[in-house]
Amino acid sequence: MKHLISVTGLVLSCLSMNPAQAHGDAKPQHGGIVQKANDLSFxxxxxxxxxxxxxxxxxxxxASKGIxxxxxxxxxxxKVEADIKEASDNTLLxxxxxLGKGDKLVAALSNVGGKSMTVRFTIK
Structure with a gap:
């Protein structure tokens, strides 16, 4: 009986948990591939x-200014490398x-809100 009560309690606690929700929308707005890093979407x-x-x-x-x-x-x-430069408003160029199917990309960015960060993409 103790075992049944323990299992029931565990099941009920699992059902009542709320999954973590990411901030913002991860859906592409420009037909591309979206990745998140440090609560930012790329x-x-x-x-x-x-x-x-x-x-x-x-x-x-x-704003992409200074990135x-x-x-x-x-x-x-x-392996191919290319510079990333600010373009306009919120875009980098x-x-x-x-780029083609199966390519793996690593964007090493500097000065994103004063920080450096890395964002990885895979083209499917």
Whole structure:
């Protein structure tokens, strides 16, 4: 009987738990791939000769002013690097890389709210 009461209590406590909810919306707004880091959302949108990265903070645009970095693209055994530069408002621009299915990307960013951070993407 004690065992049944313990199991019932455990089941009821599990049912009453609220799962953690992330801040902001993780859905792409520009048709890209969204990743989160430090409560910020980064949406990578591949373009013909590079990419755009859109910055969001809890669903609101985050200014890209002063943010720089490097994008490392792993394409199988090949590694390509390109500079990340501020573009306008809440966007960063990467030029000189061709992105394709299966590529793994690492964006190493500096001066995001005074901090450095790394954001990883995989193109599916």
């Amino acid at each position: 949406e990578l949108v591949a373009q013909a000769d590079g990419a755009m990265i859109y910055l969001m903070d809890h669903g609101k645009p985050l 720089t970095g490097k994008l490392t693209v792993l394409q199988g055994s090949n 990467v030029m000189g890389v061709k």
